Amino acid sequence: MxxxxxxxxxxxxxxxxxxxxxxxxxxxxxxxxxxxxxxxxxxxxxxxxxxxxxxxxxxxxxxxxxxxxxxxxxxxxxxxxxxxxxxxxxxxxxxxxxxxxxxxxxxxxxxxxxxxxxxxxxxxxxxxxxxxxxxYRHTPAIEYMRELARTGALGRLTNVRVWLIADYNSSPLSPLTWRASRDRAGAGVVPDLMSHGADLAQYVVGRIASVTAMTDTFITERPVPTTTGVGHSGFEIGEETGPVENEDYVAMLVRFDNGVLGTLESSRVSVGPRAEYVVEVYGTNGSARWNFERLNELEVCTTVDGGPTHGYTRAMANPAWGEWSRYQPAIGTSMGFDDLKSIEAAQFLRSVLTGEQLAPSAADAWCAAEVDEAVVASAADGRWHDVPHIELPTTFNR
Ligand SMILES: NC(=O)C1=CN([C@@H]2O[C@H](COP(=O)(O)OP(=O)(O)OC[C@H]3O[C@@H](n4cnc5c(N)ncnc54)[C@H](OP(=O)(O)O)[C@@H]3O)[C@@H](O)[C@H]2O)C=CC1
Ligand SMILES: O=C1CO[C@H](CO)[C@@H](O)[C@@H]1O
The missing domain is CATH 3.40.50.720 (NAD(P)-binding Rossmann-like Domain)
Structure with a gap:
């Protein structure tokens, strides 16, 4: 028992x-x-x-x-x-x-x-x-990237490059789901995908202070589904079409409050990449990069010698990275997307049991929503927008 x-x-x-x-x-x-x-x-x-x-x-x-x-x-x-x-x-x-x-x-x-x-x-x-x-914060490679960035292993941080390029709506025959409706989704790819990218950039580097952005909708009409589906799959479509009411694509420049610069880009309609979610962080002594399509790998370069073997080391998830060892007992064996959610569930329940608010919490979601709103406003008027600085009552930068 x-x-x-x-x-x-x-x-x-x-x-x-x-x-x-x-x-x-x-x-x-x-x-x-x-x-x-x-x-x-x-x-x-x-x-x-x-x-x-x-x-x-x-x-x-x-x-x-x-x-x-x-x-x-x-x-x-x-x-x-x-x-x-x-x-x-x-x-x-x-x-x-x-x-x-x-x-x-x-x-x-x-x-x-x-x-x-x-x-x-x-x-x-x-x-x-x-x-x-x-x-995506819970990815062991991202946890290790954050450690490298925040302990000075990469030198003084200079810039980040983040892109989340997906193809889930690349077919013009992909159905008009709730994600394309202003009333039911709000904005489009900005909260749907880019919010993960902005959160990752903030998790690794620090708070985003200001943004400028441009957005567009590349496929403006889609077939109305005749049956329901799950996520992006399982829908049937008929002859009727309707308008896509929010953006398919966003490109952003950002300034972090610690002086780091960044470029962020996201698309839900790109042909080719399936779910290419990449975070690259650069410093004066090195850089690290991760791609969700190779979740268990991190490329790291921490030498500036320029010698004949200069370049990236491709490291694989191992017990020193985040929660990886809870999922696999043998090096070289991969964990997957569902496991990130399992870590998230454990973190939530740990907060419930101890009363200590672990991150990311509702406060981090509010912080992300302020970034999203500044992005949408900038795309509308073409100006730089400050992101309101909210005090996070959590261990946001734990
Ligand atoms: N963290 C991540 O990586 C991801 C996050 N998400 C987020 O998760 C959320 C859900 O997305 P996803 O799971 O893909 O959506 P789905 O469309 O697969 O599922 C939504 C479900 O909600 C149901 N629903 C509709 N109205 C109500 C209601 N009044 N009460 C209760 N349930 C209702 C729908 O039923 P019906 O079909 O009948 O409308 C459907 O079963 C979104 O906010 C999305 O942004 C999504 C994917 C990945
Ligand atoms: O959060 C999300 C992450 O990836 C999905 C793409 O497959 C999105 O649609 C979703 O809402």
Missing amino acids: TTKKSIGVGVISLGWMGRLHARAYRSVGERFPELGIEPRLVAAADPLEEAQRAATEDLGFERAHASYRELLADPSIEVVSICAPNYLHAEIALAAVEAGKPFWIEKPMGVSAEQARSVARAAQAAGLVTAVGFN
């Missing part, structure tokens, strides 16, 4: 992320045994009948609801995940605060900086810990 403490979990929305949050909770007891907990998947909430069926039959939930309000009213649910389309995030998060439930929310935390601010402040005022889905 287990002596582990049971913790009641509710997951709101069972699309791509909701299903992944469920898997992540299930992994915590085994991967992080020192926490002494066994998450119990009490209930899921999703209006879709097929999702409710999958919740109990495939994903291991005890029950399923059509309405998230029924889930939040259940006293046996101690923590919740919020994985709905963006326009529901603030409404659901504020209801979770009202119900006194700590929450793990997907990014972006709402469709505006105002919504993100109201959620972050409400959670803080209620004394609730939170977590946000900036999962």
Whole structure:
């Protein structure tokens, strides 16, 4: 019989992320045994009948609801995940605060900086810990890159280059999902993908102080789906088309408050790269670069001798990097995307157990939303925009 403490979990929305949050909770007891907990998947909430069926039959939930309000009213649910389309995030998060439930929310935390601010402040005022889905931070190679950047191993940091170039909407026949709707998503690729890039840049280097940006929509009409799907897959389309209401592409210049400069770029319609998410950090004594398509590798150059073997060392994930050793017992064996979410789940539950707010939290999501809003404003008027400096009540720069 287990002596582990049971913790009641509710997951709101069972699309791509909701299903992944469920898997992540299930992994915590085994991967992080020192926490002494066994998450119990009490209930899921999703209006879709097929999702409710999958919740109990495939994903291991005890029950399923059509309405998230029924889930939040259940006293046996101690923590919740919020994985709905963006326009529901603030409404659901504020209801979770009202119900006194700590929450793990997907990014972006709402469709505006105002919504993100109201959620972050409400959670803080209620004394609730939170977590946000900036999962790429938990990549062991990124943790090590951050260590190199922040301990001076690369010399004085000069600049970063970040790009998230994806093809998930590159076909003109890709369906017009909620992600292309202003009402349901807010802006387009800026909060959808670039928010991860800006968060990574801030995690490695420091806070973004100002931005200038340009955006465009390259595919302006798409077919309306006739069936629902999960994430970017599984939709069927008909003859009807509708307008894409937000941007496909963004290019940005940024200044960090510590003087570092950066270029950031993101696209959801590029033909060729599948999910090429790259972070490169440069300093006076070296540089490091990581590509999500090779999640377990980090290229590092810390010599400036210019000799015949000068160049990058390609290092592979190993026990000295982040949480890698929890996932694989043999060097050269890769961990994957789902494992990043498992680390995130453990970090959220650690915050819940100890009361110590680990990052990234709702405050970091608010910080990211302020960057997004400055980017969108700059793309509209062509000027540099300062990013409001918010005080983060968390261990943002832990
Ligand atoms: N951290 C990361 O790497 C990623 C984060 N995300 C973020 O996660 C969130 C969800 O994205 P994703 O999982 O791809 O989306 P999906 O479209 O796959 O899933 C969304 C789910 O929410 C359901 N839903 C709609 N209305 C409600 C409601 N009122 N109450 C409860 N559920 C509802 C949808 O049902 P129906 O189909 O009937 O509308 C669907 O099942 C987004 O905010 C996105 O930005 C997404 C992917 C990766
Ligand atoms: O956060 C995200 C990361 O990558 C996805 C692309 O596959 C996005 O669509 C998503 O919302």
